[in-house]
Amino acid sequence: MDEVTLVKTRLQAGIWEGELHVPDAVSTLPEIEVTYLDQPVPGHTLAEDPEREGVWFFRFAVPSELINDGVQTFVMxxxxxxxxxxxxxxxxxxxxxEDIRAEMDLLRQELDLLKRAFRRHCLETGAN
Structure with missing residues (x-):
């Protein structure tokens, strides 16, 4: 495979870490850009792995001011x-x-409904 790949290794303490794998066929390193809502986000680093040829360590610090309610997506x-x-x-x-609690409440109600229907079925058919 002759494509550059960026593989996540972990997210810890607000820092996304990954490995950039650059095949021999690729002559130049890609310039990685991190964006949030189509706006560039600074604060990432790229450092060569001294032990593995063609592998680079990529680190991106997630800015705390961009963590909000809902879903946030950062694209590299x-x-x-x-x-x-x-x-x-x-x-x-x-x-x-709140959405999860509402969904759990709905699931509990459906489970109670099924339990009552099953018990009624068992009484009507004489099953123990």
Whole structure:
């Protein structure tokens, strides 16, 4: 495969970390751009792995001012080609937890309905 790939290794303490794999056939490193809502986000680094040929460490600090309620997506692209190399989606906030609680409540109600119907069925058919 002759394409550059960016593989996530972890997200810890607000820092997204990955490995940029550059095949021998690629002569120049891509210039990685991180965007949020189509706006560039600064604060990323690229450092060569001294132990592995063609592997670079990519680090991106997620700006705390961009963490809000709802879903936020950060996209990492090759600036020259526009090809998406990877992305980070974060879900946060009170609105989300309310949605999950409402869904859980609905599931509990449906389960109670099924339990009552099953018990009624067992009584009507004489099953134990």
């Amino acid at each position: 692209t090759d600036r020259e080609t526009g090809r998406v190399l990877n992305s980070l989606s974060m879900i946060a906030g009170e609105g989300l937890s």
